[in-house]
Amino acid sequence: MNAQVLSVFDELLRSPRAIAERSRAGGDLRPLFVASLAALVLGAGVFGATLATSRGGVQLLYSGVKLPLAMLATMLLVVPAFHAISAGLGRPLSFSGMIGLTLAAAGRGALVLVALSPLTWLCFDRGLSYHPGVLLAVACYALAGLSALDLVLRGVGCDVRGVLIVGLFAAVLLATGGQTAWMLRPFLGRPSAVSVPFFRARESSFWDAVQQSSMSMLGVYPVTRALSAADGRKVSAPPSEQRENADESR
Amino acid sequence: MEQSLPIMVSVPRPTLGARLTSSETQGAAQELARLGAGLGLAGLYGLALGARSGGMALVQHALCASAGLAAVGLLGLPALFVLLALVNAPVSPSAMLSAGARSLASAGFVLAGLAPSAALLAVTIESPDAAAFVTRAGLTLAGGIGLFQLTSAVRAMLQALPAESRWKCQALLVGFSLFAIMLAARVWYSLPILQGAA
Numbered sequence: 001m002n003a004q005v006l007s008v009f010d011e012l013l014r015s016p017r018a019i020a021e022r023s024r025a026g027g028d029l030r031p032l033f034v035a036s037l038a039a040l041v042l043g044a045g046v047f048g049a050t051l052a053t054s055r056g057g058v059q060l061l062y063s064g065v066k067l068p069l070a071m072l073a074t075m076l077l078v079v080p081a082f083h084a085i086s087a088g089l090g091r092p093l094s095f096s097g098m099i100g101l102t103l104a105a106a107g108r109g110a111l112v113l114v115a116l117s118p119l120t121w122l123c124f125d126r127g128l129s130y131h132p133g134v135l136l137a138v139a140c141y142a143l144a145g146l147s148a149l150d151l152v153l154r155g156v157g158c159d160v161r162g163v164l165i166v167g168l169f170a171a172v173l174l175a176t177g178g179q180t181a182w183m184l185r186p187f188l189g190r191p192s193a194v195s196v197p198f199f200r201a202r203e204s205s206f207w208d209a210v211q212q213s214s215m216s217m218l219g220v221y222p223v224t225r226a227l228s229a230a231d232g233r234k235v236s237a238p239p240s241e242q243r244e245n246a247d248e249s250r
Numbered sequence: 251m252e253q254s255l256p257i258m259v260s261v262p263r264p265t266l267g268a269r270l271t272s273s274e275t276q277g278a279a280q281e282l283a284r285l286g287a288g289l290g291l292a293g294l295y296g297l298a299l300g301a302r303s304g305g306m307a308l309v310q311h312a313l314c315a316s317a318g319l320a321a322v323g324l325l326g327l328p329a330l331f332v333l334l335a336l337v338n339a340p341v342s343p344s345a346m347l348s349a350g351a352r353s354l355a356s357a358g359f360v361l362a363g364l365a366p367s368a369a370l371l372a373v374t375i376e377s378p379d380a381a382a383f384v385t386r387a388g389l390t391l392a393g394g395i396g397l398f399q400l401t402s403a404v405r406a407m408l409q410a411l412p413a414e415s416r417w418k419c420q421a422l423l424v425g426f427s428l429f430a431i432m433l434a435a436r437v438w439y440s441l442p443i444l445q446g447a448a
Contacts, residue, residue, distance in 0.1 A: 078366075080363040080364075087267030172391075176367040
């Protein structure tokens with residue numbers, strides 16, 4: 001079994017087509033499930049801990065646990081959607097095949113995250129600050145996500161319909177994964193924060209954060225109504241260096 | 251005398267998704283069952299949205315999510331059949347029922363598949379606008395897939411028609427699609443989550 005699992009690791013990286021075909025064909029998918037799950041837990045755990053090196057301490061453990069948790073929870077939530085979209089667009093796969101394909105894709109993505117971990121660590125070690133660090137993490141997730149979606153695409157078929165299915169699935173994955181990760185943050189942790197919480201209190205949403213960041217990029221900095229009413233501040237005024245995202249941690 | 255033993259061949263049972271979206275035409279009872287399954291599955295999406303407020307909102311959202319699809323089935327499909335018959339399209343009531351059941355079942359199945367993600371998003375997103383956006387996106391995705399299934403099935407029935415009649419049928423299909431979108435949106439917009447319910 002161990003040898004089989006190790007050979008699946010190799011296959012995940014080198015032969016996504018073979019993995020996709022095996023998922024489609026069904027049969028005994030246990031080695032694929034075990035290897036993909038192991039890759040996901042180890043890979044995401046290592047990358048999560050690497051992200052936390054900017055903060056250090058107990059954040060290393062928290063992020064190492066939370067990132068695999070976020071990826072697993074996302075997988076559980078999106079597999080039914082993937083199954084339904086695929087069947088609805090005329091490519092029905094067995095549910096176990098669908099789980100195998102999704103898990104293998106997540107495992108492949110996690111292995112890419114492992115490969116990116118040394119570079120990420122080096123960047124943080126050389127003094128990469130918080131906000132560029134967030135951007136670097138996003139770029140790593142994007143790379144891992146693309147390699148995962150490549151495997152999924154081979155599973156559903158590399159034609160227009162396959163691309164449409166994968167595109168719609170990616171949209172569901174982005175929304176669900178984004179919100180799941182948002183609920184489990186912080187992953188980096190602010191160096192200035194006194195304590196390190198395992199979870200932050202529920203506030204706003206991933207969607208609101210994306211909207212707010214987009215507006216900030218355009219130079220619009222929203223100030224809460226109560227605050228602006230109290231001191232008559234301009235809503236479009238950029239925040240001071242210290243104030244910017246002072247209460248936020250990703 | 252040699253007697254051959256019967257060979258047991260295990261035929262893999264098609265998945266629920268494959269059965270609901272299959273293009274095979276079945277009897278009226280099976281088609282109505284497929285339609286009912288689709289509407290029931292759409293209710294799961296409504297339940298997920300209703301989890302934002304809980305209580306009666308669960309039932310309200312479940313009924314409303316199914317009602318959008320049911321409205322298209324009840325009001326749109328008979329009208330489409332009549333209009334296609336007027337331009338001598340080779341469509342039979344049973345084929346139309348099959349195409350309608352398949353498309354509504356597909357939409358319902360997609361809504362059910364989106365339900366786990368919708369539940370997470372509906373419960374954890376604070377902003378009513380963002381929750382409404384996510385809800386609309388799910389309904390649009392499922393409705394779009396259902397409409398795609400229906401138009402594909404009807405277009406397949408029109409293959410043998412002369413070009414002129416086919417163009418008329420295509421125009422009718424475009425008109426029907428717009429009507430179906432407006433009708434489903436009209437019903438779905440009564441979902442409390444789309445009216446800013448926290």
